[in-house]
Amino acid sequence: MFKVNVNHGHDIAAKGFAVINNVFTANQISEIEKAIKETDCSKSTFRKTDDLFAIRQFLKEVPTACKSIFSSKFTQLIEAIFGSGYFVVKSIYFDKPPQSNWFVAWHQDLTISVAKRKNVAGYGPWTVKQNQFAVQPPLNILKDNFTIRIHLDDADEGNGALKVLPGSHLKSVYRPDSIDWSVESEMICPVMAGGIMIMRPLLMHASNRTVNSKPRKVIHIEFSRIELDGGLTWSEQMEMRNFAGS
Incomplete structure (x- = not known):
């Protein structure tokens, strides 16, 4: 059995x-x-430009990667930290190549991806991108969900490692224009290739431009254990046990 550090x-x-x-x-x-x-890479879920390669619904589009991702060590780590009952609800692959000069502004991950739009109390506003519906759910869902970012390259301040505001997830919805920089202190989160970053959706985070000509490839996977209300369904709900890694 994999042993996880309680400090995590x-x-x-x-x-x-x-x-x-x-x-x-x-x-x-x-x-x-x-x-x-x-x-x-010809499907609509793939996006390829000079400064970004992204795959939405990554685990569905690249199923041969699932066994390597959901190793026994990885799944045991998740259960050791969060307990049982969680399933995958969203997956994206990002490739930020060396020539990339885009950045991501401060934000929280306030929306979830769902299969179809339905008007349900407590869910909204809605957006749609590349035929994928997203909606802001009740806060209890965002507070219980978590995201794991699997790093395929070393990431540091020079190639866009995430920077975060520690503890900001405890402030519920926290608008970027209301950040009080007299009390907040940003932290860069370097991660080695083969490492992971676990984060809550409500954590305020951002990413700088690449300045050191190094790539940054990341697999972003979101997890939940909550069934949605009013007939709404997750767009990518998958049970981890189905991947049967080793």
């Missing part, structure tokens, strides 16, 4: 995030990258 759970509760290195081996990373390279 404490950090997620108090700060809204934790970085854990050495979760994936170099061989597992190579297998994931091989699966991505061998995938047909």
